[in-house]
Amino acid sequence: MADELPDGIHHFPSDEFPRALPKVPLPFALLGLYLSLSVLWILVSDRVATAVFDDHAAESWVQTVKGIGFVVVTATVMTLAVATYVRRSNADRQALEDAWDETILGWALAMDARESNLALHSQRGADLTLLLARRMNVPDRQLRDLYRGALLHDIGKFAVPEEVLNFPGPLNDEQWALIRQHPDRAVRLLAPIEFLRAAIDIPQSHHEKWDGSGYPRGLSGTDIPLWARIFAVVDVYDAITSKRSYHDGASHERAMEIIRADSGTHFDPVVVAVFEELMSRGNPLDRDAIG
Numbered sequence: 680m681a682d683e684l685p686d687g688i689h690h691f692p693s694d695e696f697p698r699a700l701p702k703v704p705l706p707f708a709l710l711g712l713y714l715s716l717s718v719l720w721i722l723v724s725d726r727v728a729t730a731v732f733d734d735h736a737a738e739s740w741v742q743t744v745k746g747i748g749f750v751v752v753t754a755t756v757m758t759l760a761v762a763t764y765v766r767r768s769n770a771d772r773q774a775l776e777d778a779w780d781e782t783i784l785g786w787a788l789a790m791d792a793r794e795s796n797l798a799l800h801s802q803r804g805a806d807l808t809l810l811l812a813r814r815m816n817v818p819d820r821q822l823r824d825l826y827r828g829a830l831l832h833d834i835g836k837f838a839v840p841e842e843v844l845n846f847p848g849p850l851n852d853e854q855w856a857l858i859r860q861h862p863d864r865a866v867r868l869l870a871p872i873e874f875l876r877a878a879i880d881i882p883q884s885h886h887e888k889w890d891g892s893g894y895p896r897g898l899s900g901t902d903i904p905l906w907a908r909i910f911a912v913v914d915v916y917d918a919i920t921s922k923r924s925y926h927d928g929a930s931h932e933r934a935m936e937i938i939r940a941d942s943g944t945h946f947d948p949v950v951v952a953v954f955e956e957l958m959s960r961g962n963p964l965d966r967d968a969i970g
Contacts (some may be wrong), residue, residue: 695878699787705750705895731896738920753757776823776934779874780827783827783830783831783875784816784830784923785801786830786831786834787801787805787830787831788801788802788834790831790833790834790836790837792809793837793841793844800917800921801806801829801830801831801832801966803835803917804832804910804913804914804917805826805829805830806964807913807916807917807962807963807964808825808826808829808881808909808910808913809822809825809826809829809952810957810963811909811912811950811953811957812825812906812909813948814956814957815905815953816951817906817909819906823877824877824878825881825906825909827875827878828878828879828881828882828906829881829910829912829913830864831875831878831881832865832881832882832885832910832914833861833865833866833882833883834865834868834869835861835862835863835865835866835867835882836858836861836903837863837864837866837868838860838861838864839857839858839860840857840931841862843857843858859886859894859895860888860893860895861876862882862883862884862885862894863883863895865882865883866879866882866883880905880906880907881904881906881907881910882908884896884898884904884908884909884912885896885911886912887899887903887907888911888944888945888946889903889908889912889943889944889945889946889947889948890943890944890945893945900947901947905945908950910949911945911946911947911950911952912938912946912947912950912951912954913954914962915934915937915938915941915945915946916934916935916938916941916954916958917950919933919937920934920962921932931958931961931962935955935958937956938951938954939951
């Protein structure tokens with residue numbers, strides 16, 4: 680599988696994700712026109728057939744042909760009308776999706792700006808998560824929600840004071856308690872927003888650990904949502920290789936050593952194995968010069 684990120688907003692194009700037909704009723708005007716033309720056709724054509732054909736058999740044959748013709752013509756017209764309506768609706772929906780994604784990216788950038796040396800952390804993590812998710816055969820229709828969740832993984836930290844986020848050393852118990860609240864705060868922020876509910880798994884569960892020692896719910900194994908298990912590996916990799924207020928960035932090789940050592944305790948071993956394949960020639964984001 681090619682390790683390529685799609686183009687476009689957040690690095691994926693509008694046609695990357697198949698969209699279901701919008702669940703909206705046909706316009707009442709179109710429905711009314713269809714019913715009116717149907718009634719008019721039936722009344723007029725019946726009278727014409729009766730007036731022209733005296734023979735009952737001939738009239739019956741004409742009525743049959745007329746009915747078939749009516750079905751074919753109206754079905755064709757309705758199909759074209761519906762197709763046009765769906766295209767317009769999808770175009771409107773795409774514009775709305777793009778506007779949402781621009782807003783989410785803005786939230787992520789603002790969130791990262793609150794922590795020193797954290798520029799583009801969320802976008803780098805989301806890009807790499809998308810590549811890893813594809814390797815793990817996450818369905819295409821789910822990738823946009825997964826990407827949004829990765830971008831917003833630390834949205835709950837908006838409720839954490841900046842002096843805690845940028846504290847240059849080990850946190851005390853009170854500071855650590857504030858940090859541990861950010862997954863639950865993320866859920867409270869995102870759950871009321873209908874189009875982001877499907878993206879909650881990562882913000883809520885990316886600090887859970889395979890052996891059950893994580894937070895906030897102490898989930899273990901496959902009870903941890905797959906998207907969160909995928910993102911957890913990526914998040915730690917980026918944290919290790921990036922300069923932070925409390926450490927300098929480590930090498931790619933050192934980061935991979937740490938992740939391998941934590942396979943089966945912190946991380947899902949299957950995810951780690953696929954991540955190693957993805958990163959076998961180094962970080963693909965560096966090769967593609969993204970972020």
